[in-house]
Amino acid sequence: MGTAVSTLVKNPKHAPPDTPEKGLTAPTAPRGARRRENFAGYLFMSPWIAGFVLLTAGPMIASLYFAFTDYNLFDTPKWVGLDNFTRMFEDPRWQKSVEVTAKYVVIGTPLKLLLALGVALLLAQSRRGQGFYRAAFYAPSLIGASVSVAFVWRALFSDGAIVDRTQSYLGWEVGGWVGNPDWILYCLVALTVWQFGAPMVIFLAGLKQVPRELYEAAEVDGAGPLRRFWSITLPMISPVLFFNVLLETIHSFQIFGSAYVVSNTFCGPADSTLVYTCYLYQKGFKEAQMGFASAMAWMLLLAVALVTAVLFWSQKKWVHYEEATR
Amino acid sequence: MTTTTPTPTSAPRKPLALGRRRAGSLAWHTGSLLVLAVVLYPVVWVIGASFKPSKDIINSLELFPAEPVLDNFKGLADGIADIPISTFFSNSLFYALGSVVGILASCSLAAYAFSKIRFAGRNLMFTLMIGTLLLPYHVLLIPQYVMFQKLELVNTYTPLLIGKYLATEAFFVFLMVQFMRNLPRELDEAARLDGCGHFRIYWSIVLPLCRPALITSAIFTFINAWNDFMGPLIYLNEPGKYTVSLGMMMFRDQETVSNYGGLIAMSLVALLPVLLFFLAFQRYLIDGMATSGLKG
Numbered sequence: 001m002g003t004a005v006s007t008l009v010k011n012p013k014h015a016p017p018d019t020p021e022k023g024l025t026a027p028t029a030p031r032g033a034r035r036r037e038n039f040a041g042y043l044f045m046s047p048w049i050a051g052f053v054l055l056t057a058g059p060m061i062a063s064l065y066f067a068f069t070d071y072n073l074f075d076t077p078k079w080v081g082l083d084n085f086t087r088m089f090e091d092p093r094w095q096k097s098v099e100v101t102a103k104y105v106v107i108g109t110p111l112k113l114l115l116a117l118g119v120a121l122l123l124a125q126s127r128r129g130q131g132f133y134r135a136a137f138y139a140p141s142l143i144g145a146s147v148s149v150a151f152v153w154r155a156l157f158s159d160g161a162i163v164d165r166t167q168s169y170l171g172w173e174v175g176g177w178v179g180n181p182d183w184i185l186y187c188l189v190a191l192t193v194w195q196f197g198a199p200m201v202i203f204l205a206g207l208k209q210v211p212r213e214l215y216e217a218a219e220v221d222g223a224g225p226l227r228r229f230w231s232i233t234l235p236m237i238s239p240v241l242f243f244n245v246l247l248e249t250i251h252s253f254q255i256f257g258s259a260y261v262v263s264n265t266f267c268g269p270a271d272s273t274l275v276y277t278c279y280l281y282q283k284g285f286k287e288a289q290m291g292f293a294s295a296m297a298w299m300l301l302l303a304v305a306l307v308t309a310v311l312f313w314s315q316k317k318w319v320h321y322e323e324a325t326r
Numbered sequence: 327m328t329t330t331t332p333t334p335t336s337a338p339r340k341p342l343a344l345g346r347r348r349a350g351s352l353a354w355h356t357g358s359l360l361v362l363a364v365v366l367y368p369v370v371w372v373i374g375a376s377f378k379p380s381k382d383i384i385n386s387l388e389l390f391p392a393e394p395v396l397d398n399f400k401g402l403a404d405g406i407a408d409i410p411i412s413t414f415f416s417n418s419l420f421y422a423l424g425s426v427v428g429i430l431a432s433c434s435l436a437a438y439a440f441s442k443i444r445f446a447g448r449n450l451m452f453t454l455m456i457g458t459l460l461l462p463y464h465v466l467l468i469p470q471y472v473m474f475q476k477l478e479l480v481n482t483y484t485p486l487l488i489g490k491y492l493a494t495e496a497f498f499v500f501l502m503v504q505f506m507r508n509l510p511r512e513l514d515e516a517a518r519l520d521g522c523g524h525f526r527i528y529w530s531i532v533l534p535l536c537r538p539a540l541i542t543s544a545i546f547t548f549i550n551a552w553n554d555f556m557g558p559l560i561y562l563n564e565p566g567k568y569t570v571s572l573g574m575m576m577f578r579d580q581e582t583v584s585n586y587g588g589l590i591a592m593s594l595v596a597l598l599p600v601l602l603f604f605l606a607f608q609r610y611l612i613d614g615m616a617t618s619g620l621k622g
Contacts, residue, residue, distance in 0.1 A: 041445025
């Protein structure tokens with residue numbers, strides 16, 4: 001089982017797309033042939049190489065430089081050293097945005113993945129209707145990022161709409177989540193959890209690859225359902241679990257559109273939905289503080305890199321990779 | 327919503343095993359239907375709501391109005407801020423189709439090189455490519471904007487499209503690499519012996535065999551571009567160039583109070599292309615999604 005990510009994990013320095021023997025040119029090919037292969041390779045790769053240099057690597061370096069400057073897009077950037085970073089750490093709105101984003105990631109991602117795994121386990125049981133349910137549950141993942149759904153969400157969680165009425169019926173009056181600074185973030189959490197279908201599909205595909213013999217053997221040995229889940233299912237799907245945890249976490253750090261639209265573009269009330277990228281957008285594009293915004297972007301990159309590093313480090317302890325079976 | 331109320335098995339007791347299996351199946355269906363109801367509720371709601379008069383949309387709990395009205399849709403014919411909504415749709419369509427062409431061309435070329443050509447530096451580039459999969463886009467946002475601003479390309483579709491033509495979406499490159507690696511090697515080896523060059527093999531052998539991967543990539547790209555909000559928000563600033571997403575934001579700014587129903591109807595209309603794509607191609611999408619996490 002090899003995911004995009006596990007390709008990196010297992011072979012961090014070299015991630016060969018295939019085994020060396022399988023190349024078209026034998027290693028002993030004459031130099032001319034090898035040169036022709038190189039030429040063809042770079043020709044095919046030229047769009048990617050141009051994109052990588054112009055749109056990824058170049059901008060990353062530029063952004064690192066801007067992070068240490070005062071830059072308003074029109075005057076030349078002025079070097080200010082660590083000024084942006086010290087201002088950022090002291091900025092209460094920046095602190096708020098970190099808090100809001102952390103809350104969103106820490107609450108939303110586990111809930112979404114638990115639901116995805118739970119429903120995948122449920123669907124994997126059966127038999128009839130599996131294809132239908134799988135498709136229906138996946139649909140929100142395709143439309144969840146749209147402005148339309150953000151509008152619908154705003155409506156459903158408004159004062160007097162279904163969620164509020166149900167809650168009031170249960171005797172828990174909050175007057176709609178959308179206008180309430182204590183609740184609106186959970187509206188966004190609900191929106192991301194609603195999109196559990198994408199990780200669910202990946203879990204399901206992983207569950208299908210668990211050999212049936214393992215369960216049969218365990219059953220003969222008298223292992224109950226919980227024991228089988230803990231000792232067979234979980235280790236066997238751990239690479240898929242790792243992949244989902246990594247991608248969903250990184251992804252949810254970057255929430256923007258739905259927060260922007262659900263909160264009516266001002267990331268409020270009282271900055272309660274000021275997710276990190278909303279603040280970055282405000283600083284960069286509303287206040288033209290390109291230096292400050294770049295510093296923010298690099299902090300986000302560091303945070304994502306840190307989470308990625310921790311996950312990669314921890315996976316040695318809990319992710320079980322099958323020996324390559326090709 | 328119709329829920330098939332499970333009839334409790336009060337029938338005479340069957341042998342234990344059979345009874346338990348039936349109970350399990352009952353629990354399975356109940357659970358699945360419960361999740362289904364919650365998942366589909368917002369979609370069903372928006373269909374019903376767009377046929378309600380504006381004042382009832384938030385507060386009426388009935389899913390479908392007893393007396394459906396078409397006013398919300400009729401209102402859309404007037405356009406938004408004097409711009410016909412067909413303008414937004416054709417802009418979105420241009421963006422989405424332009425993206426599809428770019429992704430298919432550039433990503434398949436890169437994927438072919440990664441899977442079929444042995445060139446110096448391939449492993450390094452592959453690692454870098456996977457690395458960009460994890461890179462938060464926001465790090466590139468400011469410098470890219472600065473660059474396009476200096477090139478006077480802001481308020482055009484170039485900044486939105488150019489990345490698609492330069493294979494910057496690693497997800498699709500990876501998807502196609504996975505697919506191409508699993509094609510039978512004999513085919514291109516035979517073509518090689520017959521004197522075919524790489525371009526010939528790419529065009530006449532590999533691409534036709536990759537159709538499923540190409541279709542999956544095309545649909546995902548279309549949907550992503552259709553839903554894209556941040557890109558157009560940052561780069562487009564003239565209402566006549568707005569995509570559907572931006573048009574809806576403008577609609578909201580101007581008419582929230584007076585024409586809430588119109589906004590909800592517009593939301594539904596904007597969702598339709600994606601929903602139709604989904605209904606037509608759900609198998610490709612789900613298989614593509616599953617592949618991204620699995621298979622080596």
